[in-house]
Amino acid sequence: MTVVLPRGAAAPGPVREDGVLRHAEIGTLELESGFRLPGVRLAYETWGTLAPDGSNAVLVEHALTGDTHVASGRARPGAPADEQRAAEAGGWWEGLVGPGAAIDTDRWFVVCANIVGGCYGSTGPASPAPPEVDPEGRPWGSRFPMITIRDAVRAEEALADALGVGAWRLVIGGSMGGARALEWAVTVPDRVRACAVIAACAQSSAEQIAWGQAQNLAIRQDPDFRGGDYYDGPAPVAGLGLARRIAHVTYRSAAELHHRFGRTPQGERDVIGARPAERGRYQVESYLDHQASKLAGRFDANSYLVVNEALMSHDVARGRGTLEEALARASCEWLVAAVDSDRLYLPHESDVLAAALPGEVRRRTLTSPSGHDGFLIEGPQLGKLLVETVLRED
Amino acid sequence: MTVVLPRGAAAPGPVREDGVLRHAEIGTLELESGFRLPGVRLAYETWGTLAPDGSNAVLVEHALTGDTHVASGRARPGAPADEQRAAEAGGWWEGLVGPGAAIDTDRWFVVCANIVGGCYGSTGPASPAPPEVDPEGRPWGSRFPMITIRDAVRAEEALADALGVGAWRLVIGGSMGGARALEWAVTVPDRVRACAVIAACAQSSAEQIAWGQAQNLAIRQDPDFRGGDYYDGPAPVAGLGLARRIAHVTYRSAAELHHRFGRTPQGERDVIGARPAERGRYQVESYLDHQASKLAGRFDANSYLVVNEALMSHDVARGRGTLEEALARASCEWLVAAVDSDRLYLPHESDVLAAALPGEVRRRTLTSPSGHDGFLIEGPQLGKLLVETVLRED
Incomplete structure (x- = not known):
């Protein structure tokens, strides 16, 4: 495998670069299904510096539609302006990761990889298929394989090799990131010292599968989806938007929606119209419309299906006996945290x-x-939990 | 207004007919939006006999996709065999309503009407539009107006007139039926003596509106929906099926789905496949597929939109001041019951x-x-509550 440095990047040296998108070529990935996915590239970012003894590496796993940009950073001096801007932009766990933060990047070498099958730089359905699959190099589309959480971990293991990380001091993630963190600790136990599983579970539940199915159907039933081979035409944004609306409601709480929006109309238009199509929207509808279009503008529908299917497949005990037997393979210490108002996990x-x-x-x-x-x-609460438990000073 | 007896029916007489579908023509309905819906017909069924003083009438209100067949009954001797069979078929509150049941049809005269806009015999989007709207008599389709819960009550008030019911001894309903029951007691307070609001609320919440929006979009985004004018082609069964899946999950509990289905695959096929489209289904997916196709086989997508929009519009206080001020109009006694595991209401x-x-x-x-x-x-628990409270012997 080869680490591909970003365009114009210097060879790794004493200058620290944080939050800069990089790529690693990890070759062929042998999947749980038996499918062999060739030419896999993983996108990732790092913060901080790996200690000479490799003891300070922390892997942060993103959630379903997350990306590699956990927190803001800084590109090397002289890097192109767009690379600087991208590195300095706020991340999805901003404040939890950074210099002096709970996951202190002056101490820890933090890595976050885009899941294989995703659309933030790793090989996914929108990537050109290799010549043996498509001589014309069209995107994988409908031909892209099913990825499991375990497959994703195997890909990240190759990335750890490439980065020279023997064992992670901590693997942490929330939601689908928590599923990946747990699967790391069980699949590759000798490379995980501590594991933090946040708002996640051991095996996706009937409820989670049911919501996953509805989201997937919303995409697949969009006429623009065309079985997944839509890259030469309009993207199935309506279906992806509906999938996001369904997911987003499950991500929030009824009480929060009530307090923020209630039954308040959006704007002046009456919510009672001569015909439904002529009525005004409620604020909560407008809010979900906004969530839908935001996601549709930043995410690929095929990748949504791949990661959603991966999450539905999540079962750390698959093929490993009972749950207790499966988990007995792990040898790390644990933080397991739930959100009190979580109605999905x-x-x-x-x-x-x-x-x-x-x-x-x-x-x-x-x-x-x-x-x-x-x-x-x-984030601040979670940071406090981390420094009290799996990241405490011994 | 005219009561239309079923084909071949005798004039009302001493022979009691229970659970037989009938229709009442109630003329033009003036809607909250200002729209005038002409030529409205309501489908209804009755059980028992109205007392000479009219004091024993009970109105049962059905839920979102419910029909008029609350319980089994019996057609008059000599009625056509299909009418007999339809009357004798089990109903959706079987056991709660019937001779000797909590709502004892040897004592009470029970009525259930299909909501205006529905598809179980009342005027709805699939009904032929009148000549002034469509000279060719095509279905209303996209032209059918928005109906509110209050509009539905006004239509049922005309049915009460037609049946000679001055005041209802009890109006009872669950879910959308509960919304209609509550709206009856507040809109027409002098005609309701007692009201039972089961698994319902005073004003549809942000959460309920959010789920309603997702369901409506699932239908509207089906290419077969064609804006609502699909009656000359295939029906939007995929969209309606997705709407039902979303709704159905909200109608059950996560714990029940877990205990019934867990992560068990349906049949022999592996749930891990080379591609998601090639994998086996989980039992919970198969269950929801079944719920989807059952509903798509019995319900019209446009009616689903109409009743779902009606439920989203539910706000007993609309235009009536605070909730307390609105409810102060009512003058009946009340049973308000919730289901302990209900996560939608x-x-x-x-x-x-x-x-x-x-x-x-x-x-x-x-x-x-x-x-x-x-x-x-x-039903048995609810029956017990009723005879202890709003139907108790004084």
């Missing part, structure tokens, strides 16, 4: 996981009115 | 309603693992 599921884990397990709760998204929003 | 919303109601209010809870659908499933 129920706190009870964190209890089930914590009860089945071996070794030292801290089961904690994030307090938030915002539901599942609390794992993103309540 | 939260028990808290029943508390809010009960606290704001005037007069004698009983706030009760149905115990069920099944979520919102518990209001349908837990």
Whole structure:
């Protein structure tokens, strides 16, 4: 495998670059299904510097539609302006990761990779298929394989090799990131010292599968989806938008929606019209319309299907006996945290996981009115939990 | 207005007919929006006999995709075989309504009407538009107006007139039926003696509106929907099926889905496939597929939009001041019951309603693992509540 440095980048040296998108070529990935995915590239960013003994590496795993930009950073002096801007932009766990933050990048070498199948720089359905699959180099589209959480971990293991990381001091993630963190600790136990599973579970539940199915159908039933081979035409933005609306409601709480929006109309137009198409929207509809168009503007529908299917497939015990037997493979210490108002990844599921884990397990709760998204929003609380538990000074 | 007896029916006489579909012509309905809907017909069924003093009438209001067949009955001797079969078929509150049941049809004269805009015999989007709207008599389709819960009550008031019911001893309904029951007691207070609002609320919440929007978009984004004018082609069954999947998950509980289905695959096929389209389904997916095709086989997509929009519009206080001021118009006694595991109509919303109601209010809870659908499933519990409260012997 080869690490491909960004355009114009100097060879790795003493100048620290944080939050800059890079790519690693990891070759062929052997998938759980038996499918061999050739020519895989993983996008990733790093913050801080790997210690000579390699003991300070932290892997941060992003959630379903997340990207590699966990926190703002800084490109090397002289880097192109767009690279500087991208590095300095705020990230999705801004404040949790950075110099002096709970995950202190003056101390830890932090890595975040885009999941294989995603659309933030890693090989995914929108990537050109290799010549043996498509001599014309058209995108994978409908031919892109199913990826499991375990497959994603195997890809990231190759990235760890490339970065010279023997074992992670900590693997941490929320939601689908939590599923990946857990799967890391069980699939590659000798390379994980501590694992933080936030707002996630051991095995995707019937409820989570049901919502996943609805989201996937919303995309697949969009006439612009065309079975997944839509890259030469309009993207299925309406279907992806509907998928996001469904998901987004499950990510928040009914109480929060009530307090923020209630039944208030958006603007002046009456919500009672002669025909439904002629009525004004409610604020909560306008809010979800905004969430839908934001996602449709930044995410590829095929990648949404791939990562959603990966999450539906999440079962750390698959092929490994009972849940307890599966988890007994791991040898790290644990933080398991739930969001108290989460209605998608129920706190009870964190209890089930914590009860089945071996070794030292801290089961904690994030307090938030915002539901599942609390794992993103309540960064300061989570930081406090981390420094008290898996990142404490010994 | 005219009551239209079913084909071959005798004039009303001493022979009691229960659970037989009938129709009433109620003329033009003046809607909240100002739209005048001409030539409205309401489908309804009755059980039992109206007392000479009219004191024993009970109105049962159906839920979103419900019909008029609350319980089995019996057609008059000599009625056509299909009419007999239809009357004798089990209903959606079977056991709660019938001879000797909690709503005892040997004592009460029970009526259930299909909501205007529905597809079980009342005027709706699939009905032929009148000549002034469409000289060719094509279905209303996209031209059908928005109906509010209040509009539906006004239509049923005309049915009460036609049936000779001055005041209802009880109006009862669950979910959207509960919204209609509440609206009856507030819109026409002098015609309601008691009101039972089951698994419903005073004003549809942001959460309920959000789920309603997703369901409506699922239908509207189906290419077969064609803006609502699809009656000369294939129906938007995929969109309607997705709407049902979304709704159905909100109608059940995560715990029930977990206990019934977990992550179990449906059949032999592996849930990990080379491509998602090639993988086997989970049982919970198969279950939701079944719910989707069942509804798509029995319900019209335009009607789904009309009744869903009606429910989203539900606000008993619209134009009537505060919630307390609006409810102060009512003068009946009340049963307000929630299902303990309901995550769509939260028990808290029943508390809010009960606290704001005037007069004698009983706030009760149905115990069920099944979520919102518990209001349908837990008929015996509900019957017990009714005979202890609003139907008790004085």
